[in-house]
Amino acid sequence: MKVSEMPYQRITVEKFKEQAEKIIAKIRAAKSAEDLKSARDEYNKISEDVDTAASLANCRFTLNTRDEFYNAEMDYYDNAMPLFSEIENEYKKAMLDSPYRADAEKLINPRVFKGFEMSLKTFSPEVIEDLQAENALVTRYSKFMGELAFEFEGEKMPLSVLRGKLEDDSRDIRKKAAEAIGKTMEANAETFDEIFDGLVKIRTQIARKLGYKNFVELGYYRMGRVDYDEKMVAAFRKSVETDIVPAVAELKERIRNRLNLDKIMYYDDAISVTGEMPRPVIDTPAIFENALKMYHDMKPEIGDFMQRMLDAEAFDVEARDGKFGGGYCTTFAKYKQPFILANFNGTSGDIDVITHEFGHALAADYMFKFAEPDYPTGMETHEYDYQ
Ligand SMILES: [Zn+2]
Known part of the structure; x- marks a missing residue:
């Protein structure tokens, strides 16, 4: 099925609640670990429907942030998501409290239960309104940025396109592009400040209501960090400072020499060679054609998956x-x-993002x-390969 043809229907909190309550009752009345497992299968099924609907609404909103129908759906989910979470946490609590939990951990990976424990640390009915306000701010920011026009040499363009000019061979164009970005951001500083300030305040408030000293601690739980904490990340940051930064500084010095510049400026940051930066010399259909060939060469089943993605029109990259x-x-x-959104701007970043x-x-x-x-899977295992 093509992604654009996937039927969308809002799943309401009321409908979900009715289904979930029956499952929670089954968990409480369970007579064995097998009963828990089958209740969990049932729950995962109804949860999949909500996830799919919310994900379709969000995707279609991001493809056109002016679409009235999906704007209204985003408003609905921004408000409904914390209410779905409330029900979900009731389910997780019932699973964790079950006297059959230990037996069930032989049928269900124990990390699933660990994930449930983590999720309970990020929620309480007391923060529902705050979570709704947080969601609304995040959506507002996406919409604002998607619709913001940046002016460059008399032409209006989205930020993703203007960013491509930061890799231009001409230093003058790079400087003008960086300044054009700065000017538009500055002209809208009040909105950015208001959203940022609002998010900091609301997230701090949520964290405090949940019993944490600030959002950082809560942030780790939200990201599903089960194996490391703030202290370990501080040590990692220190290593970046002592080991990586000097290496990057040395590389930048080599680039400065190669480019014959007195000083590397912020608008030189994206380039590293004299002459044109490497960039795709083929158009978008040819990029996909070549990617398909590459993935087939890599492993036939990966190529087949790429073909399935193309058949489903599961890319929106312009x-x-x-x-x-x-x-x-x-x-x-x-x-x-799966579905992929990107914003091609003619730089080598197009190949990076799609890959x-x-x-x-x-x-x-x-x-x-x-x-x-x-x-539960953590973001670090998803993102560790990036560049
Ligand atoms: Zn990623």
């Missing part, structure tokens, strides 16, 4: 006004279908085949 400005890979679990996001899509495909939907 930058345009009113489109979310980043890159992401999402999934529509009900259809076992990077395709890695997520392939991982998602393996998850659909071999893993379980509630198995």
Whole structure:
């Protein structure tokens, strides 16, 4: 099925609640670990419907942040998500409290239960309103950035396109592009400040209500960090400072010499060679054609997966006004279908982003085949390969 043809229907909190409560009652009345396992299978099924609907709504909103229908759906989910979470946490609590938990951990990977424990640390009904406000701010930011027009030499363009000019061979164009970005950001500083300030305040408030000293501690739980903490990351940051920064400084010095510059400026940061930076010399269809060939050469089943992605039209890569400005890979679990959004701007970054996001899509495909939907995976295992 093509992604654009996937039927969308809002799943309401009320409908979900009615289904979930029956499952929670089954967990409480369970007579064996097998009963818990079958209740969990049932729950995962209804949860998949909600995830798919919310993910389709979010995806279609990011493809056109001016779409009225999906704007309204985003408003719905921004408000509904914490209410879905409330029900979900009731389910998780029932699973964790079950006297059959230890036996069930022989049938269900114990990390699933660890993931449930983590999730309970990030929620309490007291923060529902704050979570709704947080979601609304995040959506507002996506919409604002997707629709913001940057002016460069009399022409208006989205940020993702203007960023491509930071790699231009001409230093003058790079400088003008960097300044054009700065000017538009500055002209809208009040909005950015308001959103940022709002997020800091609301997240701090959520963290404190949940009993943490600040958002950092809560942030680790939200990201599903089960194996390391703030202190270990501080040590890692220190190593970046002592080992990586000097190496980068040395490389930058070599680049400065190669480019024959007195001093490397912020608008030189994206370039490293004299003459044109390496960039795709082929158009978008040819990029996909070559990617398909590469993945087939790598491993036939990866090539077949790329072909399935293309058949489903599961890529949207051209930058345009009113489109979310980043890159992401999402999934529509009900259809076992990943989807990739990117914003090509003619730089080598186009190849990086599509390759990077395709890695997520392939991982998602393996998850659909071999893993379980509630198995907790951390962002670091998803992102460690980036550049
Ligand atoms: Zn990524």
